[in-house]
Amino acid sequence: MKIVTQVKLLPTPDQASALEYTLRTVNDAANWVSSVAYERGVPCEYELRKHTYAELKARGLGAQAAQHTIKRVRDAYTTLKANIRAGNLSRPGGKRRTKAESKPIAFRPEAAQPFDDRCLSWQYDARTVSIWTTAGRLKDVRFAYSPDALEILRENRRGESDLIRRDGAFYLIATCDVPEKPLNENPAGFLGVDLGIVNIAATSDGTRHAGRGLNRRRKRQADLCRKLQAKGTKSAKRLLKKRARKEARHAADVNHRISKSIVTTAERTSRGIALEDLIGIRERVRLRKDRRTSVHSWSFHQLGQYIAYKAKRAGVPLVYVDPAYTSRQCSVCGHIDRKNRPNQAEFACRACGVMMHADHNSSRNIAARGAAAWTAGRQSCVPEPA
Incomplete structure (x- = not known):
């Protein structure tokens, strides 16, 4: 079965700057590819690559990063189409559906970017990774780990890993193919x-x-949200978002x-x-x-x-x-x-x-x-x- 394992990167200030600039660059590029796809009626991935690959290379993206950016955009439109078909965005002519269909899909500056084994390598014994950036290959980027997570990564990591930035910190989310135990066909009750x-x-x-502790925490969160919503300032809205993530x-x-x-x-x-x-x-x-x-x-x-x-x-x-x-x-x-x-x-x-x-x-x-x-x-x- 597939599970994901998250590790926190501990880059130096120079490494952090390079990672931040890389994420912003690839997401700006994804927004441009999304606009091209929207203008051309969302062509297939191969057709979209013909219209965008050269420009992505000129923007400083490596070959693999350019391919992943194009695939990311195409997958986003596939997901949007599936949601529309399933009725998850209201009926035809509804407000949510009209909003989703009236403009290209946008990517946040810190949205996740996939890296395969050509762009990212793990050094488990040294507890570091080597990762591609627009400033060149970064080596010896340390990461924090738990013993269980490190064992899962070492033995079961397969496929791509996603780099994200959340609350000022960088994380790698790796896909692991963990073997399942045989199903107990004769349970004792x-x-x-x-x-x-x-x-x-x-x-x-x-x-x-x-659930007493969790419910008390939720009540305190609801009271705080009520006060912050009444205040309505920019910093209050920023704190609201931060508190919501913390409660989740x-x-x-x-x-x-x-x-x-x-x-x-x-x-x-x-x-x-x-x-x-x-x-x-x-x-x-x-x-x-x-x-x-x-x-x-x-x-x-x-x-x-x-x-x-x-x-x-x-x-x-x-x-x-x-x-x-x-x-x-x-x-x-x-x-x-x-x-x-x-x-x-x-x-x-x-x-x-x-x-x-x-x-x-x-x-x-x-x-x-x-x-x-x-x-x-x-x-x-x-x-x-x-």
Whole structure:
């Protein structure tokens, strides 16, 4: 499976200037290629190369950098066309679609630029890279690393790496082709995972990953955003953007740690993982006004994606189940009743009298449904009749 690994470059001031100028040059060139493509009706990559390659070389781009710039532009238009075809940019004549189609695609001055093995080489033992720039080849550019990231890079890096500049720092994002473990075809049960807001994730083993800290952080962020939006100055808008990125990184880190814990538990106990299929839940539910912010900032999809790719990498089976009535159904006797949930945290069955934490009960129901779905979906092992 393909994953990406990010390392932070630690260039000297001269190296940083060369990298910054290179990014600005290639993105200016990409904007020019985009205007040519737009004027000519977005020709194929080979046709676009005939109209732009010589000019890109004259602008100081190397052969490989010029080829990557042209391919970048063509891929951007392919993505735009796919989004229009899928209806992601409103209906024909809509404001977003009209805006997207009325001008060439633009690239930010610090947007990512791909580098292949001809433009970029890694020296893992020395912890440095050698990279092409418009000022010539930069050698001995140091990078920061973690032991896990370095091992993945050394053993599994394949294909291109992207150079980006974010918040004044340079990063290399490398594509790695990591081998997957064989899928466990006979899991010893399933670990049910109930995703929520008060508890980000609760497992059928009784483990609860509380969302109290993350929710408090989001509330502080919302209060600060309200004040900055009311202020409306240029520096306030700059700080708003910076705070938004910081909150997103924190939420992603929390989801990474939770997903790693869940997958590690399932792998250690030779079980599969059962998740609720929550696609479209924001459109289905009706919410009070004071609840809308918390539900729409709920990153259940990201957590589900993290669990999915970690499970695939570890060979852990993963199934999605129907979430209907998992919170109202008793995991012991199967009785379903709205009154089984006297409040958010408690579950008390009206039929058999069992009491437990509501999220623990839901996760047990999800685990049972996951086991049933896996059994129903497996291929039969019964020999065919002679």
